[in-house]
Amino acid sequence: MTDFTAAEYQARVAKAQRKMSETGVDALLFCTEPEMQYFTGFRTLFWQSPTRPWFLVIPGSGEPVAVIPEIGAALMAKTWISDIRTWSSPDPKGQGISLLAAALEGAGRVGMPMGPESALRMPLVDFQTLQRLSKAEFVDATPLIRDLRAIKSAAEVNAIGRIEGIASAAFARVPEIVFCGQPLDQVFVEFKIALLKAGAGDVPYLVGGAGPGGYGDVISPPDARPLQDGDVLMMDTGSTKQGYFCDFDRNFAVGRADDAAQSAYVRLWNATESALLAARPGVTCAELYRIMAKSLDGGSAIGRFGHGLGLQLTEGLSIAAFDTTVLRAGMVITLEPSVEIGDGKMMVHEENIAITDGAPLLLSERAAPELPVI
Amino acid sequence: MTDFTAAEYQARVAKAQRKMSETGVDALLFCTEPEMQYFTGFRTLFWQSPTRPWFLVIPGSGEPVAVIPEIGAALMAKTWISDIRTWSSPDPKGQGISLLAAALEGAGRVGMPMGPESALRMPLVDFQTLQRLSKAEFVDATPLIRDLRAIKSAAEVNAIGRIEGIASAAFARVPEIVFCGQPLDQVFVEFKIALLKAGAGDVPYLVGGAGPGGYGDVISPPDARPLQDGDVLMMDTGSTKQGYFCDFDRNFAVGRADDAAQSAYVRLWNATESALLAARPGVTCAELYRIMAKSLDGGSAIGRFGHGLGLQLTEGLSIAAFDTTVLRAGMVITLEPSVEIGDGKMMVHEENIAITDGAPLLLSERAAPELPVI
Numbered sequence: 001m002t003d004f005t006a007a008e009y010q011a012r013v014a015k016a017q018r019k020m021s022e023t024g025v026d027a028l029l030f031c032t033e034p035e036m037q038y039f040t041g042f043r044t045l046f047w048q049s050p051t052r053p054w055f056l057v058i059p060g061s062g063e064p065v066a067v068i069p070e071i072g073a074a075l076m077a078k079t080w081i082s083d084i085r086t087w088s089s090p091d092p093k094g095q096g097i098s099l100l101a102a103a104l105e106g107a108g109r110v111g112m113p114m115g116p117e118s119a120l121r122m123p124l125v126d127f128q129t130l131q132r133l134s135k136a137e138f139v140d141a142t143p144l145i146r147d148l149r150a151i152k153s154a155a156e157v158n159a160i161g162r163i164e165g166i167a168s169a170a171f172a173r174v175p176e177i178v179f180c181g182q183p184l185d186q187v188f189v190e191f192k193i194a195l196l197k198a199g200a201g202d203v204p205y206l207v208g209g210a211g212p213g214g215y216g217d218v219i220s221p222p223d224a225r226p227l228q229d230g231d232v233l234m235m236d237t238g239s240t241k242q243g244y245f246c247d248f249d250r251n252f253a254v255g256r257a258d259d260a261a262q263s264a265y266v267r268l269w270n271a272t273e274s275a276l277l278a279a280r281p282g283v284t285c286a287e288l289y290r291i292m293a294k295s296l297d298g299g300s301a302i303g304r305f306g307h308g309l310g311l312q313l314t315e316g317l318s319i320a321a322f323d324t325t326v327l328r329a330g331m332v333i334t335l336e337p338s339v340e341i342g343d344g345k346m347m348v349h350e351e352n353i354a355i356t357d358g359a360p361l362l363l364s365e366r367a368a369p370e371l372p373v374i
Numbered sequence: 375m376t377d378f379t380a381a382e383y384q385a386r387v388a389k390a391q392r393k394m395s396e397t398g399v400d401a402l403l404f405c406t407e408p409e410m411q412y413f414t415g416f417r418t419l420f421w422q423s424p425t426r427p428w429f430l431v432i433p434g435s436g437e438p439v440a441v442i443p444e445i446g447a448a449l450m451a452k453t454w455i456s457d458i459r460t461w462s463s464p465d466p467k468g469q470g471i472s473l474l475a476a477a478l479e480g481a482g483r484v485g486m487p488m489g490p491e492s493a494l495r496m497p498l499v500d501f502q503t504l505q506r507l508s509k510a511e512f513v514d515a516t517p518l519i520r521d522l523r524a525i526k527s528a529a530e531v532n533a534i535g536r537i538e539g540i541a542s543a544a545f546a547r548v549p550e551i552v553f554c555g556q557p558l559d560q561v562f563v564e565f566k567i568a569l570l571k572a573g574a575g576d577v578p579y580l581v582g583g584a585g586p587g588g589y590g591d592v593i594s595p596p597d598a599r600p601l602q603d604g605d606v607l608m609m610d611t612g613s614t615k616q617g618y619f620c621d622f623d624r625n626f627a628v629g630r631a632d633d634a635a636q637s638a639y640v641r642l643w644n645a646t647e648s649a650l651l652a653a654r655p656g657v658t659c660a661e662l663y664r665i666m667a668k669s670l671d672g673g674s675a676i677g678r679f680g681h682g683l684g685l686q687l688t689e690g691l692s693i694a695a696f697d698t699t700v701l702r703a704g705m706v707i708t709l710e711p712s713v714e715i716g717d718g719k720m721m722v723h724e725e726n727i728a729i730t731d732g733a734p735l736l737l738s739e740r741a742a743p744e745l746p747v748i
Binding site: 043044045046048049050051054060069070071072074078088089090091092093095112114115116117118119120121122123124125140142159189192193196197201204207216220221238281298302303304307312313314315318320322323344 | 417418419420422424425443444448449452453462463464465466469488489490491492493494495496497498499514516521536544563566567570571575578579580581590591593594595612676677678683686687688691692694696697718
């Protein structure tokens with residue numbers, strides 16, 4: 001009843017428990033959606049409601065314990081998890097904290113994600129109550145969980161591959177659905193519909209831009225400005241299937257492409273090509289960054305040239321000068337070089353790959369080598 | 375360039391500052407999407423990426439300070455906020471914490487949401503660093519921000535009204551797009567497309583179920599089971615426009631409705647009707663809950679009979695026996711009675727209303743008084 005077999009989730013827990021043993025952590029505590037999904041297969045949009053906290057405890061040995069609101073019991077019972085402890089939520093007298101403290105009983109050191117990219121999806125006062133109720137020391141387990149999630153299983157790579165294929169198919173339809181004069185926000189609606197029709201489970205992320213010869217920032221919602229002859233249009237989607245994300249963009253010239261846009265596009269395509277040749281186990285993220293920066297003769301305007309990918313749109317490593325993480329087989333990453341074109345305009349290019357023992361596996365369908373004109 | 379006028383956001387800040395003065399809070403600190411959007415108009419899907427934290431400081435007087443990653447500067451500059459302090463992110467040497475400490479300089483008591491429904495969207499170790507760097511005492515300001523956001527302005531009610539109209543129009547199309555034999559997951563895809571075509575900005579939340587005479591839990595993703603004659607189908611959507619949510623569901627019988635389903639539907643419709651008559655300023659959430667429970671001759675299987683609505687799918691108050699919050703004009707809430715039909719089956723009914731000085735304003739188009747058959 002979950003996206004993967006019980007054996008897949010059990011293997012993840014077993015790996016976590018080995019790392020716990022190595023690092024002297026007696027239990028892991030999670031309250032965030034990606035980790036809950038990663039270990040249990042519990043997948044629901046109900047996380048949109050901030051009302052109820054959800055907890056998962058992974059003991060040093062044995063099976064995980066889900067401490068969750070009663071409303072989630074039926075769905076959790078469809079997963080491989082058998083130890084499910086619930087309370088009627090919302091409850092102003094306490095949101096599961098005493099149940100949680102009991103589930104952590106006997107653990108001296110409790111690891112939680114407290115470092116980069118982490119969030120505490122429970123009220124801070126509840127966490128303070130937990131610290132008082134529990135005799136445990138709460139320690140940062142960010143490296144443990146980050147390292148674990150970074151190496152994808154074959155089943156995970158396959159899941160990511162499915163949404164990559166779906167998004168690639170939707171991008172292939174852009175020339176049919178996008179036209180000069182169409183307001184940008186309508187372009188986004190049509191592309192979102194194309195993604196859903198192609199089989200995307202959801203489209204949590206669709207950003208982009210359009211402007212004469214290039215676009216400005218790439219995190220704004222689309223406006224109603226109609227596409228014009230000479231515009232460069234970019235759409236970047238993080239669509240999902242079974243909870244796993246793709247994350248790549250495509251650029252299109254509307255009507256015609258000016259020399260600067262064409263040249264920027266080819267430079268980005270070539271920088272990606274050089275990274276595709278270099279992305280092998282043993283290479284560091286910093287080295288991969290430098291290879292792209294050298295190819296482009298410039299660094300990133302947006303802080304990095306790619307990142308990890310999986311249950312989150314961006315996760316774990318950064319393809320950046322500061323990140324000395326060594327690439328290993330099973331990692332899924334994005335290659336995302338960007339260039340400034342001038343006048344506050346930029347261009348971004350993105351592909352998704354899985355690191356293997358040999359050449360990387362290209363997950364997104366490779367962008368055309370020259371800027372497509374629609 | 376934002377969804378509302380600068381005056382709208384300025385009025386929100388001014389109200390917050392009055393409440394700060396009353397409660398002895400020198401500054402407010404926010405790191406979460408709804409609050410950032412509420413005070414500044416900064417709206418982006420980029421929150422999907424966990425890599426970068428975003429901060430907003432509201433001083434006791436004067437204008438807010440945005441402490442954000444450089445990648446968001448261009449978008450933030452389109453809002454009414456002029457004091458924008460940025461760092462190049464991600465940065466392993468620190469994610470804006472020293473900038474944030476400087477922005478809080480001089481504040482003795484810093485209020486943050488730490489209570490019910492809150493989350494800390496920044497690494498816990500960074501928050502601990504901030505506590506060390508800053509001389510401030512960090513206190514819980516949940517009641518302040520909850521109370522402020524609970525009373526919607528006319529502009530907010532209007533924004534919610536737009537998405538309510540859009541979702542109502544999409545639900546009206548269900549008889550055209552849904553048919554017996556259609557797999558449930560395809561029903562969801564078609565309905566999501568109908569929502570986008572009707573004008574929804576996004577569909578972050580669509581859950582539901584279908585089964586003979588009723589459905590089970592209502593937080594599971596849809597499966598591929600084809601709709602069958604005698605099924606009851608329910609879809610519940612939290613779609614958005616300009617960041618504001620609707621949140622209501624509709625039930626449909628496929629082919630025919632059995633007596634138990636018809637009767638449950640009418641009971642729910644009548645319970646909602648009694649709540650619509652009673653929902654006036656001065657009435658408590660607990661009273662509204664009891665009115666619906668009395669009409670249904672039973673309590674809620676899912677913990678409450680409604681909740682606050684706005685920038686989040688669920689926010690603030692609960693229509694529940696434990697919640698003594700007094701309804702006031704400007705509140706936007708859902709009425710969401712549910713009944714068990716037996717055999718683990720249930721039915722849920724939901725409408726969205728704005729509390730006014732007189733009769734409540736119905737925001738969702740009122741459901742049909744009898745279970746519609748498609």
